[in-house]
Amino acid sequence: MARRTRYGARRRPNDGPILVSVAVGAALLIVAGMLLLPKLFGPREYVRSAADAYCAATTADGVRHTLTPEQASNTALIANIAVNRGLPDHAATVAIATAMQESRLTNLDYGDLDSLGMFQQRPSQGWGTAEQVTDMTYATNIFYDHLLKVPDWQTIPVEDAAQEVQRSGYPDLYANWDAMARAWAAGLTGEHAAGISCALEPASSSDADGLKTAVQAALPNVVIAENPSGSGRSDNATATTDSAGSSSSAGSGTSGLFGWFGQFGRHGSDDKTTARTTLTVTLPSGLDEASQSRACWQAAGWLVTHAREYGIDAIGANGMSWNRTDGVWTGDETANQSITITLAG
Numbered sequence: 001m002a003r004r005t006r007y008g009a010r011r012r013p014n015d016g017p018i019l020v021s022v023a024v025g026a027a028l029l030i031v032a033g034m035l036l037l038p039k040l041f042g043p044r045e046y047v048r049s050a051a052d053a054y055c056a057a058t059t060a061d062g063v064r065h066t067l068t069p070e071q072a073s074n075t076a077l078i079a080n081i082a083v084n085r086g087l088p089d090h091a092a093t094v095a096i097a098t099a100m101q102e103s104r105l106t107n108l109d110y111g112d113l114d115s116l117g118m119f120q121q122r123p124s125q126g127w128g129t130a131e132q133v134t135d136m137t138y139a140t141n142i143f144y145d146h147l148l149k150v151p152d153w154q155t156i157p158v159e160d161a162a163q164e165v166q167r168s169g170y171p172d173l174y175a176n177w178d179a180m181a182r183a184w185a186a187g188l189t190g191e192h193a194a195g196i197s198c199a200l201e202p203a204s205s206s207d208a209d210g211l212k213t214a215v216q217a218a219l220p221n222v223v224i225a226e227n228p229s230g231s232g233r234s235d236n237a238t239a240t241t242d243s244a245g246s247s248s249s250a251g252s253g254t255s256g257l258f259g260w261f262g263q264f265g266r267h268g269s270d271d272k273t274t275a276r277t278t279l280t281v282t283l284p285s286g287l288d289e290a291s292q293s294r295a296c297w298q299a300a301g302w303l304v305t306h307a308r309e310y311g312i313d314a315i316g317a318n319g320m321s322w323n324r325t326d327g328v329w330t331g332d333e334t335a336n337q338s339i340t341i342t343l344a345g
Contacts, residue, residue: 047202053308075305094161100177116133118136118140119139119143190295194329200324203308205311211306215302218302226278281340282337289335296339312343315340319331
């Protein structure tokens with residue numbers, strides 16, 4: 001008698017490996033989605049371009065006067081020379097207003113007739129050679145030499161003092177820059193604390209040796225030194241603080257699938273620990289509180305306006321902090337004898 005074969009009794013192949021592969025694939029897709037979704041739909045960090053960079057002097061009542069980083073660096077030179085010569089703050093105000101009107105605080109290689117440089121000084125009128133008047137340090141010093149000869153220059157209006165030096169055909173125009181010049185002079189001479197800031201594009205490199213040399217020349221009363229290797233390490237991982245106040249870093253030392261889950265929701269920087277160069281500027285000792293504050297903010301203002309040139313990422317001064325991304329000073333001022341500088345990696 002023939003054997004009957006029931007419908008559906010045929011042996012089926014082993015489906016186990018297929019099901020495992022499907023399950024693994026689905027799990028990987030889920031993990032990939034959880035990793036990518038925050039990056040796709042989470043907040044994006046704004047990266048400033050060089051064209052969008054700016055510097056600002058902020059007055060005590062919150063009014064901001066902005067300049068380009070190049071203009072700010074030149075303005076810092078003008079104020080720094082006044083400070084090192086022991087001149088009153090008003091000298092810097094007059095010089096800044098003059099240079100803003102004459103050249104927009106730019107070292108020009110052209111001008112009316114034979115006028116040249118930041119102050120548009122004329123070699124034919126006895127200001128010096130073309131090479132000299134386009135040297136901003138020389139040009140600033142000779143401007144101050146002439147200003148000091150003006151009777152009552154400290155008490156007459158800024159525009160009148162400027163005109164006595166420059167002999168411009170448009171004497172009234174210097175007054176347009178009075179408020180701006182006062183704000184920058186107050187911030188750079190240290191009269192106004194945390195008055196100078198810059199918001200800059202990310203730095204790709206830094207020059208610690210160049211910065212040390214420049215600080216020693218511009219700020220002869222301070223001491224600058226590089227911190228020992230490793231003391232300036234910066235952890236780029238996202239830090240979290242628990243209710244007990246302890247700090248931990250997401251993804252630090254965790255491996256495997258649970259390590260992947262530690263990455264969820266993180267944006268911006270990678271989980272890397274990179275060595276950062278840090279320097280310390282030590283202010284003169286024995287200063288009273290007002291003089292200490294002035295010395296601190298003179299140095300900090302100079303450093304901020306040279307952050308682009310030397311690759312400075314962040315500065316800590318008198319209990320306050322600045323970084324090139326946010327471009328503002330934060331924190332409460334507390335007297336401190338040193339300034340810390342963090343350079344780009």
